[in-house]
Amino acid sequence: MSAIVTIQDVVKEYNLGATVVQALRGVSLTVDKGEFISIAGPSGSGKTTLLNLIGCVDTATRGRVEVAGKNTAELSERELTDLRLNTIGFIFQSFNLVSVLTVFQNVEFPLLLQNKLNAKERKARVEALLEQVGLLTHQKHRPNELSGGQRQRVAIARALVTDPLIVLADEPTANLDSETGQAILDLMKSLNQQKGTTFIFSTHDHRVMRYANAVVRLADGKVLGRESPEDAVAHAMGLETPKHAEVRTP
Amino acid sequence: MNLFDRMLWVIAFRSLMQHRLRTLLLGSAIAGVTALLVTLTGAFVGIKTTLLVSATTLMSGHVNVAGFYKSSPTSAAPVVTNYKKVREIIAKEVPELDYVVQRGRGWAKLVSESGSQQVGIGGIDINHEPGFRKVVQIKEGKFEDLEKPNAMLIFEAQARKLGVKVGDTMTIVAPTFRGTNNTLDVTLVAIAADIGMLSSWNTFMNDQGLRQLYQLNDETTGALQLYLKDIEQVKPVQERLRKVLAAGGFELLDPDPRPYFAKFDSVNRENWTGQKLDVTNWEDETSFVQWIVTALTVLATMVIVALVAIIGVGIMNVMWISIRERTREIGTLRAVGMQRGSVMAMFMAEGTLLGFMGTVGGGVLGVLLSVGLTQAHISLPPSWQFIFFSERLVISPTAFWVFFSVGFITAAITAISIIPSFLAARLKPITAMSHVG
Ligand SMILES: Nc1ncnc2c1ncn2[C@@H]1O[C@H](COP(=O)(O)OP(=O)(O)OP(=O)(O)O)[C@@H](O)[C@H]1O
Ligand SMILES: [Mg+2]
Numbered sequence: 001m002s003a004i005v006t007i008q009d010v011v012k013e014y015n016l017g018a019t020v021v022q023a024l025r026g027v028s029l030t031v032d033k034g035e036f037i038s039i040a041g042p043s044g045s046g047k048t049t050l051l052n053l054i055g056c057v058d059t060a061t062r063g064r065v066e067v068a069g070k071n072t073a074e075l076s077e078r079e080l081t082d083l084r085l086n087t088i089g090f091i092f093q094s095f096n097l098v099s100v101l102t103v104f105q106n107v108e109f110p111l112l113l114q115n116k117l118n119a120k121e122r123k124a125r126v127e128a129l130l131e132q133v134g135l136l137t138h139q140k141h142r143p144n145e146l147s148g149g150q151r152q153r154v155a156i157a158r159a160l161v162t163d164p165l166i167v168l169a170d171e172p173t174a175n176l177d178s179e180t181g182q183a184i185l186d187l188m189k190s191l192n193q194q195k196g197t198t199f200i201f202s203t204h205d206h207r208v209m210r211y212a213n214a215v216v217r218l219a220d221g222k223v224l225g226r227e228s229p230e231d232a233v234a235h236a237m238g239l240e241t242p243k244h245a246e247v248r249t250p
Numbered sequence: 251m252n253l254f255d256r257m258l259w260v261i262a263f264r265s266l267m268q269h270r271l272r273t274l275l276l277g278s279a280i281a282g283v284t285a286l287l288v289t290l291t292g293a294f295v296g297i298k299t300t301l302l303v304s305a306t307t308l309m310s311g312h313v314n315v316a317g318f319y320k321s322s323p324t325s326a327a328p329v330v331t332n333y334k335k336v337r338e339i340i341a342k343e344v345p346e347l348d349y350v351v352q353r354g355r356g357w358a359k360l361v362s363e364s365g366s367q368q369v370g371i372g373g374i375d376i377n378h379e380p381g382f383r384k385v386v387q388i389k390e391g392k393f394e395d396l397e398k399p400n401a402m403l404i405f406e407a408q409a410r411k412l413g414v415k416v417g418d419t420m421t422i423v424a425p426t427f428r429g430t431n432n433t434l435d436v437t438l439v440a441i442a443a444d445i446g447m448l449s450s451w452n453t454f455m456n457d458q459g460l461r462q463l464y465q466l467n468d469e470t471t472g473a474l475q476l477y478l479k480d481i482e483q484v485k486p487v488q489e490r491l492r493k494v495l496a497a498g499g500f501e502l503l504d505p506d507p508r509p510y511f512a513k514f515d516s517v518n519r520e521n522w523t524g525q526k527l528d529v530t531n532w533e534d535e536t537s538f539v540q541w542i543v544t545a546l547t548v549l550a551t552m553v554i555v556a557l558v559a560i561i562g563v564g565i566m567n568v569m570w571i572s573i574r575e576r577t578r579e580i581g582t583l584r585a586v587g588m589q590r591g592s593v594m595a596m597f598m599a600e601g602t603l604l605g606f607m608g609t610v611g612g613g614v615l616g617v618l619l620s621v622g623l624t625q626a627h628i629s630l631p632p633s634w635q636f637i638f639f640s641e642r643l644v645i646s647p648t649a650f651w652v653f654f655s656v657g658f659i660t661a662a663i664t665a666i667s668i669i670p671s672f673l674a675a676r677l678k679p680i681t682a683m684s685h686v687g
Contacts, residue, residue: 001542077590078590081587081590100260110587112257158586
């Protein structure tokens with residue numbers, strides 16, 4: 001499998017007045033095409049920061065971030081925007097739909113930005129996705145007429161409408177009840193399997209980690225390791241790692 | 251995405267509608283300024299039209315053939331000798347002509363029992379004055395009586411000042427062009443409604459009476475006033491007349507865009523005697539009141555600029571507030587791939603749309619206001635009559651000025667929205683990630 005995201009020794013510092021906050025302290029990570037990967041870690045561990053760097057909405061202080069074969073440090077603002085438009089789909093924790101647009105228009109929007117398809121083609125594409133997320137009948141609604149789960153499904157449709165290589169989701173289920181959250185993850189997973197789209201999502205919820213192929217655990221701005229979901233869940237639930245358990249056993 | 255993308259305008263329009271109260275307030279302010287601009291420009295057109303109508307009734311034709319006769323180099327008299335020959339040339343060479351009238355010109359002191367006033371006197375032949383009767387409104391007496399020798403028409407304000415009524419006798423004391431004073435008793439036969447400042451010093455009397463006052467023969471007049479079918483033809487007619495009159499053997503004064511009464515000094519300084527003709531137009535003869543139009547234009551421009559600046563600051567503030575409220579939306583659009591330029595275009599579209607809706611509403615309002623004010627036949631206070639050249643308020647909104655107002659203010663609002671739109675476009679896509687709000 002080929003790497004679609006490569007991160008090497010990345011440091012991200014925020015200047016808070018006189019003090020410097022190190023949100024990421026030398027992170028290296030590779031994500032392959034088609035993975036369904038979770039970034040896990042406690043609050044403040046740097047999950048959002050990492051996703052922002054992968055999503056090209058922020059740049060690293062030091063180190064190398066490569067997305068779809070492009071070194072993001074070398075791209076202009078304009079090129080970064082184009083990269084986001086054509087390569088990356090975003091799913092936000094608070095859905096972030098444009099409130100004045102209908103469900104259909106929200107999903108159609110990235111296609112308008114791309115300006116590649118004509119109206120008929122756009123309609124077909126948008127309706128196919130709305131069908132997949134189960135909201136075809138709601139296409140004329142405004143976001144404020146939908147439930148949280150429905151809104152997030154619209155956001156998923158919007159993220160996928162351009163057929164991106166990577167979909168980034170920062171705590172996509174944090175604002176949803178657990179049942180709805182699971183439905184959303186089921187949907188993401190099935191899209192990942194159907195289309196082979198790479199999904200990278202962050203969470204600190206062990207029920208969410210279970211869905212991933214692999215979990216990257218972050219703590220205090222550092223990658224603790226890349227684990228199977230089972231191990232990660234064990235960690236998240238406060239259980240010791242098997243290695244430590246071995247030490248204790250005798 | 252560019253300005254022609256429907257979606258930009260959809261977002262802009264719906265965002266405006268989402269904040270109905272705010273949009274309504276700003277839109278009303280814009281509409282108010284536009285309505286004011288439409289009304290002011292309408293008032294200008296009204297002033298200009300009434301000025302044109304009253305000036306070309308009282309003291310000038312669209313084009314005039316007048317001039318001076320000098321028996322000695324320093325005794326210029328505002329007289330055209332042998333005017334009938336001039337009239338023949340006009341009849342032959344000016345197909346644009348509607349009609350032509352001859353008017354005697356005089357300047358004298360009008361003395362009543364209780365007062366006196368220095369006035370200009372137009373000698374008129376009331377039976378050959380088609381325009382005069384339409385514009386001058388008789389308040390007392392009748393036009394027809396101007397047929398009588400030594401009959402006189404004055405205006406209301408003059409009548410008040412002189413303390414006279416129809417039937418009274420007054421005396422005209424006129425310094426002649428030969429340096430002595432002539433006097434003539436006249437009978438007041440008609441008092442007309444005032445026509446702004448132009449009627450304050452103009453009076454009219456029977457043309458034969460005026461000739462008698464100055465001891466002139468029947469072949470003389472003060473000016474031939476030409477009225478054209480189309481006022482736009484003034485310049486070519488004026489030029490042609492100069493040529494054909496010169497070719498017809500008449501001497502001409504050099505072109506000089508001043509009213510005739512301002513020319514005595516310069517004519518008297520010239521070392522010639524006999525007759526010279528002068529071809530002028532109505533703007534020349536009213537140039538001494540054009541400053542009013544200019545002053546009003548300057549004043550109104552200042553008012554409009556100040557108002558646009560005030561609402562401009564308001565709009566910038568409100569747009570800035572709206573942008574602050576929508577940082578997450580803007581960040582989201584940037585994150586999903588909208589370029590800075592498109593964000594800027596989207597907010598400018600909002601400004602343009604707000605401006606357009608406000609100005610179109612204001613344009614309609616301004617037209618209604620103008621028509622309403624004119625229809626209400628509001629009598630103007632005397633000092634205002636002076637400036638408006640009319641007894642009543644006349645506001646004539648024209649399509650040109652309505653479109654101008656809508657276009658100008660919409661453009662101004664769009665220009666004003668550049669700054670907040672630029673700031674919106676600078677917002678970072680990362681603001682989309684914030685979980686607050
Ligand atoms: N814009 C910023 N300015 C200053 N410090 C920041 C900024 N963004 C993040 N940080 C700091 O960087 C560290 C990592 O933050 P980050 O938001 O990436 O954590 P997180 O893992 O997403 O946390 P959470 O689970 O609460 O969302 C934190 O200490 C945070 O305070
Ligand atoms: Mg976070």
